[in-house]
Amino acid sequence: MPRTKKKSTGRSGREKHRRLFDDTYHDEAEDQGLPSDEAGRLKIKKNYEELLGIRVEKLKGRILNREKINKSIDGIYFICAQCKRVCHNLDEGLVEDPQSQVSLCGACAKEKGVKGTAA
Numbered sequence: 001m002p003r004t005k006k007k008s009t010g011r012s013g014r015e016k017h018r019r020l021f022d023d024t025y026h027d028e029a030e031d032q033g034l035p036s037d038e039a040g041r042l043k044i045k046k047n048y049e050e051l052l053g054i055r056v057e058k059l060k061g062r063i064l065n066r067e068k069i070n071k072s073i074d075g076i077y078f079i080c081a082q083c084k085r086v087c088h089n090l091d092e093g094l095v096e097d098p099q100s101q102v103s104l105c106g107a108c109a110k111e112k113g114v115k116g117t118a119a
Contacts, residue, residue, distance in 0.1 A: 041075075041088050048077065048086045060084050061102030082108035 048064060049056075061081030069075045069090075076089040081102040087094070093106025097114050104114060 038091070041091060044077065045086045045088065052079075052086075056084050056086075061100075061104075063103060078103040080105040080108050082112060 052059065056079055060079050062079055064077040064079065064086070067075040067077075073090075076094055078087055078089070078094060079085070080087050080092070081097075081100075082104055085092075085105070087105045093109075095104045095106060095109035095114055096102070097104060097109075104112065109115075
């Protein structure tokens with residue numbers, strides 16, 4: 001029995017390859033003049049803000065997520081108890097208030113005069 005040709009549906013291999021690497025993530029990094037890792041963190045912070053919405057008040061001061069950047073550096077996403085923004089320890093800094101055990105960004109901790117443990 002003779003074989004029939006398969007009908008090709010979709011894009012050619014070259015177009016698929018181009019689409020995989022044509023990502024808006026890289027465009028944002030170039031537009032803002034930020035390194036790609038900072039642009040990625042900014043994008044994740046915006047996603048957290050959209051996802052959490054009004055629950056930020058309830059979750060203020062808590063750690064949202066920990067990530068391993070390399071063997072010796074940990075990245076931590078958290079909500080600052082003072083300004084109630086989603087922050088990252090490499091961008092804004094992270095200070096944990098030893099009395100109340102809440103997370104503060106570096107600017108709020110300095111303003112409040114907290115010299116807690118840097119996580």
